[in-house]
């Protein structure tokens with residue numbers, strides 16, 4: 008099986024917060040020469056331009072067009088389905104920047120959509136406002152439902168925690184645009200102009216990266232540098248095609264002989 012393109016998750020696969028994972032830059036340089044690469048993150052707090060700058064600081068060259076964030080996916084979704092809507096946003100500046108770039112109107116009153124992403128200034132007042140707008144019939148959209156984040160300062164609540172609070176209060180389910188939604192999968196396939204089976208997705212999270220790849224008909228590679236551990240595969244019954252200790256092991260593997268059936272044991276060497 009030959010791949011045309013790689014989709015690479017960022018946090019936990021390429022870096023941990025502000026620390027680059029060992030030799031991830033070298034691995035990506037090598038892979039970038041052979042494959043089309045798209046970087047993917049459920050983090051909506053920064054815009055694609057900011058993520059491109061962050062990667063550049065790690066010595067990884069990447070254009071804005073090579074990045075998909077859950078905020079960008081939400082902006083695309085709104086543009087496609089609710090282009091003339093007025094949107095109440097719970098989220099940070101990066102999310103608002105993506106919406107503005109897509110000509111989406113952000114507002115505080117008379118809104119017909121509520122968009123919820125990670126917002127470190129989230130509070131009861133914002134939650135009440137979102138609740139009342141949704142109860143009046145507004146469309147409820149979430150950038151993603153990641154329950155928590157692993158940061159250098161420990162574990163913190165993710166966007167999913169905020170979304171669930173509003174879902175509980177409103178008794179409505181949000182439309183999710185980030186990983187592992189079908190919407191972001193379609194966005195990836197369209198951007199890469201490749202068939203799903205020609206795409207390898209690399210990520211550290213079984214429940215987002217790997218599940219999305221499996222559901223979308225892509226091939227999947229789990230890296231054991233982040234959220235999911237080997238034992239989670241059995242527990243969650245989500246089985247990646249390949250498992251690597253870290254991203255630096257992917258180029259030699261793809262270079263040597265790409266074959267099916269790499270086992271959990273193989274990745275230990």
Ligand SMILES: [Mg+2]
Pocket residue numbers: 016017018019020210211212233
């Ligand atoms: Mg990750």
